[in-house]
Amino acid sequence: MDAPVLDSWVLAEFATPDDLVKATNEMRLKGFQGMDTYSPYPLHGGSEALGLPPSRVPFIALGGTITGAFTALAMQTYMNTIDYPLNVGGRPLLSLPAWIPITFELAVLLTAFGVFFGVLGLSRLPQPYHPVFEHEAFRSASTHGYWLSVPKLAGVNVDDVQTQLQSLGATQVTVVSGEKE
Amino acid sequence: MAETAAAGAVTLDPLEPRPLVAPHHDDKSLNDTLLDYVWQKPGKGWLMLFGITLTALGGLVLGVSYTLAKGIGVWGNNQPVGWAFDIINFVWWVGIGHAGTLISAILLLFQQKWRTSINRFAEAMTLFAVMCAGLFPLLHTGRPWFAFWLFPYPSTLGAWPQFRSPLVWDVFAISTYLTVSALFWYIGLIPDLAALRDSSKTKLQRILYGMFSLGWRGSGRHWHHYKIGYLILAGISTPLVLSVHTIVSFDFAVSVLPGWHATIFPPYFVAGAVFSGFAMVVTLMVPARKYMGLRDVITDRHLENMNKVILATGLIVSYGYMMEHFVAWYSQSQYEIWTFYVNRARGPYAGVYWLMIACNVITPNIFWFKKARTSIPIMWVAAILVNVGMWCERFIIIVTSLHQDFLPSSWDIYTPTWVDWTIYIGTLGLFGTLFMLFLKFVPAVAISEVKELQQELKHAAAHHGHHGVEQAAAGTLTHGAH
Numbered sequence: 069m070d071a072p073v074l075d076s077w078v079l080a081e082f083a084t085p086d087d088l089v090k091a092t093n094e095m096r097l098k099g100f101q102g103m104d105t106y107s108p109y110p111l112h113g114g115s116e117a118l119g120l121p122p123s124r125v126p127f128i129a130l131g132g133t134i135t136g137a138f139t140a141l142a143m144q145t146y147m148n149t150i151d152y153p154l155n156v157g158g159r160p161l162l163s164l165p166a167w168i169p170i171t172f173e174l175a176v177l178l179t180a181f182g183v184f185f186g187v188l189g190l191s192r193l194p195q196p197y198h199p200v201f202e203h204e205a206f207r208s209a210s211t212h213g214y215w216l217s218v219p220k221l222a223g224v225n226v227d228d229v230q231t232q233l234q235s236l237g238a239t240q241v242t243v244v245s246g247e248k249e
Numbered sequence: 250m251a252e253t254a255a256a257g258a259v260t261l262d263p264l265e266p267r268p269l270v271a272p273h274h275d276d277k278s279l280n281d282t283l284l285d286y287v288w289q290k291p292g293k294g295w296l297m298l299f300g301i302t303l304t305a306l307g308g309l310v311l312g313v314s315y316t317l318a319k320g321i322g323v324w325g326n327n328q329p330v331g332w333a334f335d336i337i338n339f340v341w342w343v344g345i346g347h348a349g350t351l352i353s354a355i356l357l358l359f360q361q362k363w364r365t366s367i368n369r370f371a372e373a374m375t376l377f378a379v380m381c382a383g384l385f386p387l388l389h390t391g392r393p394w395f396a397f398w399l400f401p402y403p404s405t406l407g408a409w410p411q412f413r414s415p416l417v418w419d420v421f422a423i424s425t426y427l428t429v430s431a432l433f434w435y436i437g438l439i440p441d442l443a444a445l446r447d448s449s450k451t452k453l454q455r456i457l458y459g460m461f462s463l464g465w466r467g468s469g470r471h472w473h474h475y476k477i478g479y480l481i482l483a484g485i486s487t488p489l490v491l492s493v494h495t496i497v498s499f500d501f502a503v504s505v506l507p508g509w510h511a512t513i514f515p516p517y518f519v520a521g522a523v524f525s526g527f528a529m530v531v532t533l534m535v536p537a538r539k540y541m542g543l544r545d546v547i548t549d550r551h552l553e554n555m556n557k558v559i560l561a562t563g564l565i566v567s568y569g570y571m572m573e574h575f576v577a578w579y580s581q582s583q584y585e586i587w588t589f590y591v592n593r594a595r596g597p598y599a600g601v602y603w604l605m606i607a608c609n610v611i612t613p614n615i616f617w618f619k620k621a622r623t624s625i626p627i628m629w630v631a632a633i634l635v636n637v638g639m640w641c642e643r644f645i646i647i648v649t650s651l652h653q654d655f656l657p658s659s660w661d662i663y664t665p666t667w668v669d670w671t672i673y674i675g676t677l678g679l680f681g682t683l684f685m686l687f688l689k690f691v692p693a694v695a696i697s698e699v700k701e702l703q704q705e706l707k708h709a710a711a712h713h714g715h716h717g718v719e720q721a722a723a724g725t726l727t728h729g730a731h
Contacts, residue, residue, distance in 0.1 A: 109704065111472070112333075119471075124474075130483050152407070169415075171423045172488075173418075176429060176488070184436060187474045201466070
């Protein structure tokens with residue numbers, strides 16, 4: 069997602085998840101950027117191999133928690149203490165202990181929304197079309213295939229990239245284009 | 250541990266886990282096993298069960314329509330038993346829902362790897378059970394079309410909800426619980442929906458699963474956010490479960506009624522919820538794993554572990570009963586003593602009370618024996634008994650406390666009508682129908698998580714190196730995958 073919009077990628081499939089992680093590491097050390105791995109489950113050491121910074125999802129979630137708790141407290145105080153004061157058995161109008169349950173629930177609810185939309189937003193999902201889907205064999209990425217995509221950069225020879233990937237153990241290498249031609 | 254791994258199924262080391270995933274699987278064969286059921290044409294058994302559940306769902310439509318047309322006077326509720334079948338079933342269904350979240354969330358946080366094969370199943374159960382639960386308070390209001398009055402909205406009446414009332418807490422707790430469970434379930438489902446999209450046979454399947462999988466392509470950058478997000482959802486779901494059933498118990502405990510007014514209620518209700526929830530998971534999973542060919546991923550070890558949880562929570566529930574009786578005696582309040590020692594045990598509903606004791610206190614103790622914990626017929630019957638027992642518990646708590654409280658002049662007997670029964674059985678139908686559809690349209694086991702587990706087991710096996718990878722993956726390495 070940090071990569072610039074490009075017109076084509078080199079896609080390589082690897083036989084095992086370990087081969088993929090190793091190859092990704094090597095390619096990153098060689099200076100390739102904006103790469104992405106594709107696998108049916110999270111790879112052991114995959115984020116490190118791609119050199120990703122820590123995810124910002126926890127911060128978005130924390131934002132949700134604080135918003136939820138604050139909203140709930142403000143809502144209950146305003147509604148039951150200020151706008152429509154209810155005297156129930158002489159209990160104080162500002163009965164904070166009674167407001168704990170709803171404050172907790174709303175904090176959890178907004179945290180969950182933060183996580184859900186945070187994960188989707190940071191991943192740029194939903195995204196029904198992506199150029200890698202053009203390659204029929206790539207469909208294995210969600211079931212049993214381990215793929216690496218290397219964006220084609222200006223001034224880099226595609227054949228050269230393909231050779232490098234093959235020497236790292238890629239079982240098949242192909243170029244996909246971002247535009248239908 | 251390495252030495253005993255080869256000794257076969259019987260091992261003397263109590264820390265030796267039994268297999269989590271049958272060792273002969275790789276990613277491809279796991280796909281075939283787990284995705285296959287979705288692609289198969291529905292079999293006779295599925296169609297038959299679906300027919301039964303759909304019929305029961307028809308009963309729900311009938312019961313609800315009749316109630317809406319005539320008013321809740323067609324129920325058996327009376328004065329003083331204003332809360333009867335509707336609240337019994339509400340609490341029962343919510344409780345059943347809790348096992349799903351517990352399996353998903355708490356076991357994930359504790360890194361209990363055996364949860365992987367059963368969490369999808371259990372979460373679906375949560376979702377459907379909470380839907381059934383929500384229906385009851387909604388109907389109980391008498392005029393469900395005004396149910397939005399429970400939410401704080403700027404009404405022309407100029408009134409706001411009363412936030413000191415546990416009933417309003419309930420509205421927030423249940424709606425939050427349903428929403429968070431749905432998000433948790435769906436986000437866990439996305440990678441598997443993508444797998445379904447990519448292995449679909451027809452264009453329609455590809456488009457539909459493509460829509461629901463949101464364009465997921467297993468990108469490392471997506472997994473990076475996904476993993477931490479999933480963990481946070483698990484983290485917040487854990488206290489959420491406890492809070493929801495605690496709040497449900499406040500509906501009772503905050504009153505002054507003998508039989509309800511007890512400080513033991515929140516933990517006792519939570520334990521009861523886990524108890525009935527796990528029992529329901531066993532009830533559903535035993536047949537499902539048999540007919541869907543899931544024995545390789547839902548192993549005997551899973552079932553045994555669940556039975557251990559049932560035993561543990563059953564003992565907590567028994568302790569709860571003991572404490573209720575003890576406090577009634579210790580307080581020497583004549584109303585409490587009447588409720589616990591006279592009315593419940595010897596009154597008009599004594600049969601239900603003793604059935605509850607038999608099902609909830611005596612039955613789970615059978616799981617002290619390994620033979621019972623690992624015997625499919627015994628655990629299935631025991632799990633059903635526990636479900637019955639927990640329903641009886643809610644009946645006892647609600648009906649026996651309400652029908653004879655402080656003033657003998659206001660005592661009365663409660664009898665459910667056919668509408669009560671139809672709606673109750675109807676929600677079983679709703680639950681069953683949704684469950685059958687779930688089994689048919691999405692993988693019942695979280696495939697990506699099972700694969701990840703399989704990979705971890707292999708990694709760990711490679712580190713140990715003393716014996717064959719397969720043996721290690723099967724037997725010894727659940728304690729330290731890294």
